[in-house]
Amino acid sequence: METLFIQIKTLLVNAAALVLPPWGVTLSSMIISALAILGLGPLIMMYLTLMERKVLARMQNRIGPNRAGPWGLLQPLADGIKMLTKEDIRPSAADPLLYFLAPILIAVPALMVFAVIPFGKGMTAADLNVGVLYFVALSSTTTLVIFMASWGSRNKYSVLGGMRSVSQMISYEVTLVISVVPILMAAGSLSTQTIVESQSGRWYAATPWGLLSCMIFFICGLAECNRSPFDLPEAESEIVAGYHTEYSGMRFALFYMAEFMNVFSICALTVTLFLGGWQGPLLPSWLWFLIKTYLLIFIVFWFRGTLPRLRADHLMGLAWKFLLPLAVMNIPAAAMSHFLSEPFSTAVPLAILMVSVAVLSFFNKGYAAEKRVYHFTD
Amino acid sequence: MLELIAVKGIYILMVFAAAAAFASSLLPNLFHGALALAAVLLAVAGLYLSLGAEFLAMVQILVYVGAVMTLVIYAVMLTGRLEETVTPSGRIQRAAAGVSCAIFFVLVCGVLLSTNWPAAPGGNPLPSVKDLGIDLMKRHVFPFEVLGILLFAVLIGALAAARREKS
Known part of the structure; x- marks a missing residue:
């Protein structure tokens, strides 16, 4: 069971070796991995939508989708067919090229980041030695595509959503990158596979600096993929649907798909970096990885069912005035634990972090947003 | 065979980068120009990647495409020229831009030709x-x-x- 997927791939590559020249075998090995990821993305997204609806429904004392198939298991397929058969509407004033390209381009980075996620022991599609950087770099390009969609559809709600999204993503990306630094220092590598292997003794989340880093990373990740409570860019009660207001049918589905795949990859990366990745007793590695990831995804849905949406100034305040200084203070704390011996290697970072949390909360306490004046449009 | 594809692929990337660079300076629409510039930067990151400089390529995408281009587009959106599809540029502006580009091209060519490119000894210089x-x-x-x-x-x-x- 442990090497199930690796064996399947070896079987396929060996079959290819019978008919293809050596370079063809290398190529087919790449193509098999790529196809597995290409298939996995939409599959994960389809069932995440069902899972979200079920989890939210239970939290609101409802049953959720239960008509299509047993326990609503065919609901994602029904949704997909509905999306595909809807009329494809394009606003007459929209910029044709950008409006057409944006939904396609937004799915590209969301799928590409799957390449560096270690789904199990030896199950990284591309074990780059700059894996974490690759993830951060690719997810930062999403901003541009969101801007394309919002500007291309020539709708003021779209543009408002796009502006909100960009300011939010810039703010949280800085903190996201800095919060990973302690892990990179401890593992001494940017490769996701090595980072998982370096956690064989102790998960990084089991150290004070690792736990803090994990929480900051997860919060910033939620903000990066515009999930509740950071879903201001698509706040339906304020700006219709934000940057994808003008999209319908399959184009809308692509935005939706990218969002859910981003949720999955953020949770998967949190597991990889902080929660020991695929490491665990008894069960096969890929199963451990999926269990941990889906637990985190459940927490994401739980947030959506529980927390109200943040206000724009609170959102910025949280990122710049609390999370960013804390993430910066976390770097010396992690360095301390590296250079000190056992009782101090936990106590000193813990003390540093507790003091910085206290100081930051003290300085943020007096902060009350100034009273805002709302104007009606004339 | 795969190496051959990789070697030819570099030329495709180069042509793409050059085409996108021309597009970014010639497109009348500011927003389209900015997006073409993002395409140039991505193509350059691709060139770095094909030369084996993975770290440089990722930093290029993170810093230039992720951060700098976003700021550029943010600035474009704040200029209030959003509805106009064409940003007029004067004849003097164009001439000045052409002249400065030509001077820069000559300078860069001079540097490129006068530099002695040392080949790194050993198979793996990365x-x-x-x-x-x-x-x-x-x-x-x-x-x-x-x-x-x-x-x-x-x-x-x-x-x-x-x-x-x-x-």
């Missing part, structure tokens, strides 16, 4: 991320610190400029 970090902390520690101070000053300056006067 420095790892670790080597880069050690080099930055040992050999180039002074420029690194100066850059740090400069960026810190910029940060403080930006905060001071953005601070609202208390009335």
Whole structure:
């Protein structure tokens, strides 16, 4: 069971070796991995939508989708067919090229980041030695595509959503990158596979600096993929649907798909970096990885069912005035634990972090947003 | 065979980068121009990647495509020229741009031709991320610190400029 997927791939590559020249075998090995990821993305997204609806429904004392198939298991397929058969509407004033390209381009980075996620022991599609950087770099390009969609559809709600999204993503990306630094220092590598292997003794989340880093990373990740409570860019009660207001049918589905795949990859990366990745007793590695990831995804849905949406100034305040200084203070704390011996290697970072949390909360306490004046449009 | 594809692929990337660069300067629409510039930067990252400089390629995407281009587009959106599809540029502007581009091209060509490109001995000249970090902390520690101070000053300056006067 442990090497199930690796064996399947070896079987396929060996079959290819019978008919293809050596370079063809290398190529087919790449193509098999790529196809597995290409298939996995939409599959994960389809069932995440069902899972979200079920989890939210239970939290609101409802049953959720239960008509299509047993326990609503065919609901994602029904949704997909509905999306595909809807009329494809394009606003007459929209910029044709950008409006057409944006939904396609937004799915590209969301799928590409799957390449560096270690789904199990030896199950990284591309074990780059700059894996974490690759993830951060690719997810930062999403901003541009969101801007394309919002500007291309020539709708003021779209543009408002796009502006909100960009300011939010810039703010949280800085903190996201800095919060990973302690892990990179401890593992001494940017490769996701090595980072998982370096956690064989102790998960990084089991150290004070690792736990803090994990929480900051997860919060910033939620903000990066515009999930509740950071879903201001698509706040339906304020700006219709934000940057994808003008999209319908399959184009809308692509935005939706990218969002859910981003949720999955953020949770998967949190597991990889902080929660020991695929490491665990008894069960096969890929199963451990999926269990941990889906637990985190459940927490994401739980947030959506529980927390109200943040206000724009609170959102910025949280990122710049609390999370960013804390993430910066976390770097010396992690360095301390590296250079000190056992009782101090936990106590000193813990003390540093507790003091910085206290100081930051003290300085943020007096902060009350100034009273805002709302104007009606004339 | 695969190596052959890779070698030819570099030329495709180069042509794409050049085409996107022309598009970014010739497109009348500011927003389209900015997006074409993002395409240039991505293509350059692809070139770095094909030359084996993975770290450089990722930093290029992260810093230029992720951050700088977003700021450029943000600035474009704040100029209020959003509805106009064409941004007029005067004849003198075009001439000046052409002349300065030509001068820059000649200068770069001069540098490229006069540089003696040393081929690295041994099969694998690629420095790892670790080597880069050690080099930055040992050999180039002074420029690194100066850059740090400069960026810190910029940060403080930006905060001071953005601070609202208390009335």
